[in-house]
Amino acid sequence: MKQRGILVLLACLLIFPSVCRAHWLDHQELPEWARRGYCQWGHGANINGRIHWTENGYGVDLPNIHLIRYCGRNLMQTITYLDEEARRVGESAGVRRQPYICSKTIWWRNEFPKAPQLERCTILKPDGTRVLLYNNPERYGGCYSSPIWLDYVKQRVDSLLAKPGGEVHSIFFDNCMNYDCHCAECHARFKEYTREKFGREMALSPSDKSPDYLFARRMFDADEAVRFFQEIRRHLNTRHREGILISPNIGIGYGWSSYLVNRGATDLVFIEEGFTFPPFESTVLKYKLGLAASHGKTVGQLLGLPQGLRRQRALALDEKHEMGILEAFVYPEEHKLALAEAMATNGTNCVSFALREQKITANDAPYQVQNREAIHQYSAFHQRHLPLFDRAQPAARVAVVHAVVTELGRYNTRTALQQATRALERAGVPYEVLVEEDLEPEQLRHYRLLILPEVYCLNRERCQALEEWLKRGGALVQLGSLAQADELGRAYPAGRLPLVGHLAEADPAEIGAGRVWLPSRSLDEMPARTFLAELQRLAGPLERAETRSPRLFCNLLRSRDGKSLTAHLVNSDFSYTLPPTGDIQDDDGLPEARTFLSTPAARIRKVLRVPEPAKARDLYLKFVSATCGVATDAFSLVVTFNGQEIATIPGSWLNDGPGEGIPVPPGLIREENEVVFRVTGRPNSHPDWVAFHVDTNATSRRSWWSGDGGKSWTQEDLSPDPGTQQGEVMVRLGPRDDPERVATPEEFEGRLRVNPARDIDLYLNAGARPPVAVFRTPEGVERRITPRVRGGMAIYRVPEVPIYGLLILNGA
């Protein structure tokens, strides 16, 4: 019976490929519990604020499992039950367990003697020497192309499943990243791969700089990783049991990660964003990218506070714990916002019970209680409205295309993509993200306006679909290049370019009833009103949220049964007042942006005023910086104070954060003091760079940036990051900071103000007779909202959204 089902499914796949590639699918190949909108992810556990680590994950006792349930989690990463009762309660409540395996590391000192075959499957450099993972001399990496490594990871799976700690429903595979491997297996397979896929045998050679080679090389690496994880999945399902899901730590948004997600290397899309937390940075785009690339699988993000903030809020330090921080203060409103962004996009926030800054505990300190109450409140709201979230469908009629293959094989499309999505968010226009294979007639039918950022590689079939859609009245915004090569990166011959590859030559272009716009300047620099006006000129009236509040995000979903349209409103306008520090400073302690030093030519300059230099004693220079966490001594940070070098700090030291500051020799202090930061040695884009935080609200104009070794300086854009960053680099003078100092919750309590978004006009296509809507917030607001109708659109006026609000239109 089962066999036959598979045959029928295969037949469907062959005959109707587009049906099976539709945008957000139900994914009936996965167990029911894994479905998007239902699955609520969590991470780890603690007991009395301390990690109880077992050989099979973070230990969970009875109070813990009650807490996990209270916080609405039903899939728990890396936990293990400590006793039968905890296990009984967890499993009978439907909590799924997802233990951990590293998919890459060989701790060679320990593992080589036990498994000598591993010496033949390590990732090799072109010269045949071994690659060190994270530059750690103890860690080699296993090559995904090697059958020896595949067998070994299968053994890791077998031994994991034999361990105690509860039933396994899914496995998390960590360290799933790409290394440019030159082992014998990779050499042989690459030849075969290029012969089959590109019709031309290529040799693995770092000296080959041709675009074809680089494209093939990246695609090969990614396809090998996909094959590796599919083999692991097959092993799980044949050797163990069906329905154990895999979830490699792939992430999303980069070529490698989006391609792997898109090609089925994961069942549950996991995104680790250890330095991201709203309101400091929005998380909505990553959910959207994950949902698009996976066509609607569960997408979860594990978040952490930005580095400087995390240290500032540290409540307890522990050298052995992650980055030395055992626990940090997080506001309940911040947790609510993180959950709101996930709900609004149909993703899931991996609430952490183990990470330093968000250690949700069963303990009873007031800040601990308020956090779990906040998470409970938002999770319970989600649970009450489950039919609206359970396998919801996207409902926006504007989409931005994430060019997965272009991003993988050719170059960065992210900058343009982020510009587009930021501009849409500022203009209040709900949007969805599509990937290349969504550019087919059945999907395109749903969209009025498409933004295509750097979609360089697009096959003829998709170009054709795009062209047809345009001719029938579609509106297209082209950012950068479009359709210059096929999906294997091979440039279309001159004279045989698809029509949509020509749009740049005729602006403003019209094709049939369709319209095209190629903005002549960066969308980051365009006022929201201008951008919206341009879009509406192109596509007619658009669904949108209009408000004077500065940080409102709006998303549209439709319930799976199609009966309800939901508008999700998320307000992230938070303001903080921080305790006074005694420092000489221009910033308010809260970074909104960063700048970074990753080349020897980059410079940051800051001027600090000391009112009475003669009286200045024991001043320390302090700066709020961050690294990727694994920066090495390949570079050093050099600090010059009034023309004199006062410190040279090795890259690895910067991983621990700023420390106590740098003592400034008293004779150097003047009324106006110039500080210059630069890096020496061999800095690079990963992992050897250092970022400085920027307070974009500060207006004292005492920060400069130089990209040419200090020949010229600018205040108009302090950072190589996309967009323009102005304000103040967070550099200060003040008394020595005690590196052991920790904060108390009382220093932060009452210092966050949420500025609710007010008087929001939601313009929706809700039919000729738009229904009265219901508006609800997790905090208990409930009201009916009667729309006005103007120009064919229904306008719903929502008086106030504190953090999250849900507008439900039944029958729209």
Ligand SMILES: [Zn+2]
């Ligand atoms: Zn290899």
